[in-house]
Structures are given as structure tokens and as C-alpha cells.
Amino acid sequence: MESLLISFLKSVIALFIITDAPGNLPFFIGLTEELPKPEKRKVFATAILTGFIMLVIFLFAGMAILDLFNVTLNDFKIAGGILLFWIAIEIMLRGRVNFEHKEDVGVVPLGSPLLVGPGAITTSLVLLQQYGFFVVGAAILTTFCLIWLILHFADDIYRFLGKNGSLIMTKIAAILIAAIAVQYIRQGLMALISN
Secondary structure: OOOHHHHHHHHHHHHHHHHOHHHHHHHHHHHHOOOOHHHHHHHHHHHHHHHHHHHHHHHHHHHHHHHHOOOOHHHHHHHHHHHHHHHHHHHHHHOOOOOOOOOOOHHHHHHHHHHOOHHHHHHHHHHHHHHOHHHHHHHHHHHHHHHHHHHHOHHHHHHHHHHHHHHHHHHHHHHHHHHHHHHHHHHHHHHHHHO
């Protein structure tokens, strides 16, 4: 059995990869580039708060929500894995995932689905099953602290990485997302077959 620290680090890494704040920087910058800096920070804070609240809700009530619709975690793993794989392909081919709704960019699309979409929700539920409430709760909090740091320095990071650096990070994130997707699908199918 692995230590709490290892479980925590694995959870933070998985959540950080799936929320992909560095890879999403071009979208965050692009959707807020015409705003003055205080407004931009306000939008980023709204995005972070939206994503954090969504994951906390699923941390507390995710299994109850699944039970309400008679969906097992294995069903959710397979569906989430397929969706994650699609997202990874979209990112690899187009460099982004297209979103249509732009009423309030802090909530939609920045908070959700860019930071927290089905992939992050699936990841948090799978991690909850593997490592428990305390570890995953601490990992969510840590992940969103890291996201806050990245978005706080978004303009500087984007300027440092440049367009090509951000593109490379996005492609690497897409490959990692695809690998996580395959893992979820495999775990879900193996569990269903064994039952």
C-alpha cells in the first residue's frame, strides 16, 4: 500500500494535468485580452471559483448523483474516458476544443468546461474511489492553488513561453489526457467484465 504522500502527489498530478491550466493559457489570454488587468483578474478568480466549487460538489455528492441516475463508477469511467479521449484528439488536431457559449467567460467556458469539465469530474471521482476523501480534497485544494498561481502570472508565463511554447505544452497535455482516458476505459471495462 502506498503512502498518503504518494497518493496525494498522484492525485495532484492527475488533477493538474486534466485541468491543464498551462495548456489553456492561450484561451484564458485570448478570451480576456481586451479587458483591463483588474477585470481580467476578476474573470480568472471567477473561473477558479467555478471550477473549485464544481469539484467540491462532486467530491461530496458525486456518488449520490451517479446513484440517482443509476450509473456506476465504472460506467462513468468508460464514458469519461471516451470523452477525455475525444478532447485529446480535438486538442491534437485543432490545438483546442471549440466552445460556443460565451455569456460569461469566467464561468463558461473558462471555469467549465476548460478548467473543470467531464474529465476533471471523472478524475476526481476515480481518485476518490482509490484514495479517499481526505487525500482527494487536499489534492483539489492544492491543484486550485497552483492554478491560481498560473493565472495570476498568466500574461508573464504566456510571454515567457511564447506561442510555440504554449502550443508544445498543449500537445504534451493532450497526449497525457489521452493516456489517462485509455486507463479509465481499460479500468472500467475490466471491472465490468470481471462482474
